[in-house]
Amino acid sequence: MRDIGLSNITAAAAQSFQGLPDARQRDLIQAFVRSLHQCAREMQLTHAEWRAALGFLHKVGDISSERRSEFSLLSDVLGLSSLVDLLASDASATPGSVLGPFHAVGSPWLSNPANLIGANEGQRVLLRASVCDSAGRALPTASIDFWQNAANGLYWQVDPGQPQDNLRCRLKVSDEGRFEIATIRAVPYQIPTDGPVWLDLVQPAGRSAWRPAHFHVIVSAPGYRTLVTELFDAEDPYLDSDAVFGVREALVGRYQDVIDPQACERIGVPGNTVPVMSVQIRLAAA
Numbered sequence: 152m153r154d155i156g157l158s159n160i161t162a163a164a165a166q167s168f169q170g171l172p173d174a175r176q177r178d179l180i181q182a183f184v185r186s187l188h189q190c191a192r193e194m195q196l197t198h199a200e201w202r203a204a205l206g207f208l209h210k211v212g213d214i215s216s217e218r219r220s221e222f223s224l225l226s227d228v229l230g231l232s233s234l235v236d237l238l239a240s241d242a243s244a245t246p247g248s249v250l251g252p253f254h255a256v257g258s259p260w261l262s263n264p265a266n267l268i269g270a271n272e273g274q275r276v277l278l279r280a281s282v283c284d285s286a287g288r289a290l291p292t293a294s295i296d297f298w299q300n301a302a303n304g305l306y307w308q309v310d311p312g313q314p315q316d317n318l319r320c321r322l323k324v325s326d327e328g329r330f331e332i333a334t335i336r337a338v339p340y341q342i343p344t345d346g347p348v349w350l351d352l353v354q355p356a357g358r359s360a361w362r363p364a365h366f367h368v369i370v371s372a373p374g375y376r377t378l379v380t381e382l383f384d385a386e387d388p389y390l391d392s393d394a395v396f397g398v399r400e401a402l403v404g405r406y407q408d409v410i411d412p413q414a415c416e417r418i419g420v421p422g423n424t425v426p427v428m429s430v431q432i433r434l435a436a437a
């Protein structure tokens with residue numbers, strides 16, 4: 152095509168990907184081209200703005216590494232991560248929520264019940280959960296990938312003061328589909344404020360950097376859709392202003408003081424009662 156103009160540039164660019172062998176990838180790229188062009192047309196995008204956008208993406212790439220994905224954070228603050236989570240959520244299952252930038256593969260396998268407290272400061276608590284299908288039947292084949300921040304708000308990857316793999320684990324649920332993790336109460340934290348996503352985009356918008364306290368979990372079981380989600384603390388002050396749009400009412404759990412002297416002794420809580428967050432996680436069939 153040798154006569155490209157405003158009237159045919161979008162169709163030409165989309166059509167140029169027609170040869171992609173994977174139909175879904177072809178449809179996605181072509182839809183993306185059309186959406187991108189539509190945005191540029193609607194806003195009458197200028198050269199300076201276009202260069203600024205590319206420069207921003209360069210910076211996002213430059214600060215990203217194996218241990219830090221600024222692209223994930225960008226997706227999160229744009230609400231795209233949550234939109235994808237919501238599109239993938241089955242109404243009969245526990246809703247998904249953002250993966251976030253601090254998930255890393257290779258978390259250590261621990262036996263269930265697990266104890267992650269170690270040398271961590273912070274309020275000692277128990278997370279007790281059951282994993283079931285959408286009809287409430289226990290899923291004894293489920294596996295958990297769990298991670299959270301430390302009392303200073305940081306994840307181990309970005310805090311040299313924490314040991315490797317601090318406050319994260321994988322485990323298998325019990326024959327009854329249950330698991331228990333002794334840990335510290337998660338605390339609210341700010342999204343990274345030293346990168347271009349915050350400095351160039353979120354902060355200038357006057358938005359909050361805070362995320363309400365949460366545990367991250369990935370729950371998987373053969374024959375079921377893997378669930379990536381978060382569990383929030385009902386007493387957190389930032390539940391209504393999460394910087395990455397991750398909160399769903401169904402994911403908010405409340406700590407209850409449970410009388411359990413054995414658990415108290417096991418995890419070093421003085422007295423007879425321990426704060427327990429009890430949740431049920433439902434997976435949708437694959």
Ligand SMILES: [Fe+2]
Binds near residue numbers: 253365
């Ligand atoms: Fe997080």
